[in-house]
Amino acid sequence: MNSESADTLQSIPLEAAHIRAGARMAPFGGWNMPLHYAHGIIHEHRHTRSSVSLFDCSHMGQFRITGESVAADLDRMLPRRVSDQRVGTCRYNFLLAEDGTVVDDIIVYRLHENTYFVVVNGGTIDGDANHIRRHLSDGSVFTDASATTGKLDVQGPGAAGVLAQCGLPAGALPRYFRFAETEIFGIPCLISRTGYTGELGFELYFDAARSLDVWTQLLVCKNLEPAGLGARDTLRLEMGYPLYGHELSRSTTPVEAGFGSFIDNDRPYIGADSLQRPPGRRLTGLRFDGRRAVRAGAAIESVDGALIGVVTSGSFSPSLEVAVAMAYLDVFSATPGTAVIARSRKIDIPGVTVTLPFYARGSVRDTIAV
Amino acid sequence: MKRFTEEHEWVEIDGDIATIGISAHAAKELGDITFIDMPETDVEIAQGDVLTVVESVKAASDVFSPLSGIVSEVNPALEKNPEVMNESPEHDGWICRMSRINTDELSGLMTEEEYSDFVG
Numbered sequence: 001m002n003s004e005s006a007d008t009l010q011s012i013p014l015e016a017a018h019i020r021a022g023a024r025m026a027p028f029g030g031w032n033m034p035l036h037y038a039h040g041i042i043h044e045h046r047h048t049r050s051s052v053s054l055f056d057c058s059h060m061g062q063f064r065i066t067g068e069s070v071a072a073d074l075d076r077m078l079p080r081r082v083s084d085q086r087v088g089t090c091r092y093n094f095l096l097a098e099d100g101t102v103v104d105d106i107i108v109y110r111l112h113e114n115t116y117f118v119v120v121n122g123g124t125i126d127g128d129a130n131h132i133r134r135h136l137s138d139g140s141v142f143t144d145a146s147a148t149t150g151k152l153d154v155q156g157p158g159a160a161g162v163l164a165q166c167g168l169p170a171g172a173l174p175r176y177f178r179f180a181e182t183e184i185f186g187i188p189c190l191i192s193r194t195g196y197t198g199e200l201g202f203e204l205y206f207d208a209a210r211s212l213d214v215w216t217q218l219l220v221c222k223n224l225e226p227a228g229l230g231a232r233d234t235l236r237l238e239m240g241y242p243l244y245g246h247e248l249s250r251s252t253t254p255v256e257a258g259f260g261s262f263i264d265n266d267r268p269y270i271g272a273d274s275l276q277r278p279p280g281r282r283l284t285g286l287r288f289d290g291r292r293a294v295r296a297g298a299a300i301e302s303v304d305g306a307l308i309g310v311v312t313s314g315s316f317s318p319s320l321e322v323a324v325a326m327a328y329l330d331v332f333s334a335t336p337g338t339a340v341i342a343r344s345r346k347i348d349i350p351g352v353t354v355t356l357p358f359y360a361r362g363s364v365r366d367t368i369a370v
Numbered sequence: 371m372k373r374f375t376e377e378h379e380w381v382e383i384d385g386d387i388a389t390i391g392i393s394a395h396a397a398k399e400l401g402d403i404t405f406i407d408m409p410e411t412d413v414e415i416a417q418g419d420v421l422t423v424v425e426s427v428k429a430a431s432d433v434f435s436p437l438s439g440i441v442s443e444v445n446p447a448l449e450k451n452p453e454v455m456n457e458s459p460e461h462d463g464w465i466c467r468m469s470r471i472n473t474d475e476l477s478g479l480m481t482e483e484e485y486s487d488f489v490g
Binding site: 024035036040042043234290291292293295315316318323345347 | 404423425427430456
């Protein structure tokens with residue numbers, strides 16, 4: 001991402017374990033993270049699509065918010081209601097500024113009637129904590145549990161098989177966007193059926209002090225291999241999932257990013273007024289003919305040479321074996337099937353707008369056989 | 371005779387033909403190579419000019435020409451299978467051959483031993 005010097009990077013608990021496992025480490029959002037292991041990003045990507053991978057996401061933040069007025073507080077803050085969310089479910093949501101732009105994209109878990117667990121991006125923890133605290137009423141108690149919470153993601157069509165090997169049979173696993181509070185290897189663990197890859201998968205939260213135990217014992221499982229943030233990025237790109245700092249930021253709104261139908265328009269919340277205007281641009285998928293990547297920042301032009309937008313993420317797609325990108329395009333140019341030209345490093349690369357996701361064969365919603 | 375540049379290209383001289391590629395160290399650093407913008411043949415290139423662009427999943431990197439000369443042949447294996455550059459960067463993954471080279475330019479390049487010390 002940005003130029004982050006090594007001496008200011010924060011360490012995750014498993015840093016040494018990753019290095020021992022052959023990881024190439026790289027800065028991401030202020031954290032020193034595994035980019036890939038010995039077999040490389042493409043192998044890890046394909047292994048996640050065909051089998052199952054283990055991702056360390058301990059850089060991400062977790063907050064616990066409790067109190068009788070929490071549901072009302074969060075409803076005033078978030079564009080998707082949490083007060084009608086059932087205990088045991090997760091919901092994708094956004095922290096918004098008054099102008100409707102995105103402070104962060106988050107997942108809200110309703111742990112109990114008056115307790116919510118909020119998962120946020122690793123590079124935005126402090127800003128998110130300040131934002132939420134500022135908008136809570138006096139009776140709500142906010143705890144930043146980021147430093148004491150470990151997070152490992154088991155992602156891939158073989159994910160349920162891995163958890164079965166760990167003593168969690170299919171019947172014990174939560175359904176899509178639900179969670180269960182259970183144990184793994186005798187360690188208390190919250191498991192949600194969520195992820196960022198487009199495959200069947202689970203996110204595991206546990207005491208950060210037990211990270212090495214969980215990591216080491218999981219990796220004994222048949223088929224499970226470690227995968228880094230490089231594969232996580234290409235996997236999410238193929239699904240058209242936004243990455244904070246790219247598709248979502250303080251200069252974009254959830255409506256522009258394509259989440260207009262997710263968010264409530266029948267009640268007030270922070271930023272609601274700003275989201276009423278129809279957006280002038282729209283997050284759009286671009287598919288190119290060749291393998292040459294079009295990367296973030298590249299200009300997109302119409303075939304007659306007019307500037308119509310800019311790329312937010314782009315890469316060679318290991319599943320499609322061509323380059324794909326996401327870009328904010330002028331709404332009049334965002335219709336699927338529109339021919340465009342990407343200007344990348346002074347070279348013109350022809351492409352076409354397509355509907356997201358790029359990759360539609362993922363196992364993310366598959367039913368687990370019990 | 372094989373020489374290396376500080377930009378991690380290698381050049382091997384056989385008579386009056388130079389074969390050019392990127393070092394095993396560079397290929398490892400780049401990670402999975404997904405695309406190579408092959409140079410055009412019959413084009414004259416000066417030492418230090420951009421010869422091609424190699425893309426990995428994460429980034430695009432310029433490859434600079436270790437010598438001046440004329441591109442006489444490009445490696446057809448790389449166009450369909452850029453991963454050959456990861457698998458065999460200093461043999462099967464060669465990028466191009468050059469003729470009409472100026473061997474005086476080799477004096478500024480590193481031997482294999484010097485390059486090995488250079489990359490540590």
